[in-house]
Amino acid sequence: xxxxxxxxxxxDTSVDRADDPSLDYARTLDRAFVHRxxxxxVFVTDTQSLGGDAHAAAAQLPRSHAxxxxxxxxxxxxxxxxxxxxxxxxxxxIAHSHYGVPFDHKFVLTTLGVSIxxxxxxxxxxxxxxxxxxxxxxxxxxxxxxxxxxxxxxxLFVDGAEVGSAVVGLRFKSPESYGKLRLSNRSGAPVPSxxxxxxxxxxxxxxxxxxxxxxxxxxxxxxxxxxxxxxxxSLRVLPQHPSMFDHAQDHLPGMVLAEAGRQLAxxxxxxxxxxxxxxxxPAEIIASFSSFGELxxxxxxxxxxxxxxxxxxxxxxxxxxxxxxPTTSDSATxxxxxxVDVRQRDESICRLDIGLVRLPS
Numbered sequence: 001x002x003x004x005x006x007x008x009x010x011x012d013t014s015v016d017r018a019d020d021p022s023l024d025y026a027r028t029l030d031r032a033f034v035h036r037x038x039x040x041x042v043f044v045t046d047t048q049s050l051g052g053d054a055h056a057a058a059a060q061l062p063r064s065h066a067x068x069x070x071x072x073x074x075x076x077x078x079x080x081x082x083x084x085x086x087x088x089x090x091x092x093x094i095a096h097s098h099y100g101v102p103f104d105h106k107f108v109l110t111t112l113g114v115s116i117x118x119x120x121x122x123x124x125x126x127x128x129x130x131x132x133x134x135x136x137x138x139x140x141x142x143x144x145x146x147x148x149x150x151x152x153x154x155x156l157f158v159d160g161a162e163v164g165s166a167v168v169g170l171r172f173k174s175p176e177s178y179g180k181l182r183l184s185n186r187s188g189a190p191v192p193s194x195x196x197x198x199x200x201x202x203x204x205x206x207x208x209x210x211x212x213x214x215x216x217x218x219x220x221x222x223x224x225x226x227x228x229x230x231x232x233x234s235l236r237v238l239p240q241h242p243s244m245f246d247h248a249q250d251h252l253p254g255m256v257l258a259e260a261g262r263q264l265a266x267x268x269x270x271x272x273x274x275x276x277x278x279x280x281x282p283a284e285i286i287a288s289f290s291s292f293g294e295l296x297x298x299x300x301x302x303x304x305x306x307x308x309x310x311x312x313x314x315x316x317x318x319x320x321x322x323x324x325x326p327t328t329s330d331s332a333t334x335x336x337x338x339x340v341d342v343r344q345r346d347e348s349i350c351r352l353d354i355g356l357v358r359l360p361s
Contacts, residue, residue, distance in 0.1 A: 252293030284355030
């Protein structure tokens with residue numbers, strides 16, 4: 001399984017401004033700005049321009065959530081996918097509020113990535129977590145005077161400490177342009193919707209603890225199996241899930257594929273190295289999307305834990321102390337990398353690099 005070599009979070013070019021404004025955490029944004037139907041799925045509370053393509057944003061991370069809070073780690077930690085969702089919402093919100101992208105436009109994900117360097121700061125406490133994001137808009141694409149896409153790079157802060165970084169790549173399409181694109185992708189076949197599409201059962205869903213979950217309603221894999229060093233599964237699509245499918249979709253959302261990749265990576269490390277998903281934290285998730293995930297074909301995922309001799313030599317430290325790594329080697333210096341390939345009709349539609357660490361007791 002050949003994975004892309006570019007590490008999307010390697011270079012920090014995000015804004016670093018001392019004069020960023022005081023951010024408001026009193027209420028969430030209008031749900032229309034972040035393309036959500038449910039108020040409970042809106043986490044961003046404020047966005048403010050710092051001038052040019054620099055922005056600041058705020059989000060409140062809930063102490064309890066049926067999806068983002070359903071994990072087995074003790075002490076409980078805020079889910080990196082939740083931070084990624086907050087950044088995705090910021091990318092959408094500033095498109096409407098600061099770059100004039102119309103509300104009827106469709107947003108297409110090209111990349112997603114989050115890297116948590118301070119897991120010790122991610123512990124769920126007695127109060128909701130106030131997340132601060134400094135955002136730099138890069139690779140801005142303009143067509144006929146309109147912004148049609150960009151990449152958002154984020155620096156993430158909790159209680160004044162920098163806890164990680166993130167990247168979200170977005171492209172904006174008018175309804176007409178999006179419709180033509182989807183029909184072209186499908187050779188003219190009508191575009192279905194998760195609101196009415198009947199998904200075939202892909203196989204038996206695993207026990208939730210095998211993929212780091214406590215609730216089977218949040219398990220998005222089926223037919224788990226490991227052959228030598230490759231762990232495989234099929235995507236279990238849950239079109240009525242209130243978080244992953246907050247509203248009807250004509251394709252598989254990128255965040256759903258990221259969740260599936262995370263679950264398979266945890267199981268792969270369990271199967272190949274005996275590391276319990278209940279003690280393993282996904283400190284890094286990087287996804288690149290090459291095509292739409294269609295609803296009709298079966299979606300297969302393949303995961304491989306990268307052997308130590310193939311892994312890079314980057315050293316991974318946290319300012320909060322020593323981190324144990326779930327590995328059989330005493331010389332590990334960073335998160336255990338897991339490569340995940342998401343495929344439909346024997347073609348890759350998404351590739352993920354996931355870095356897993358074991359946190360101290």
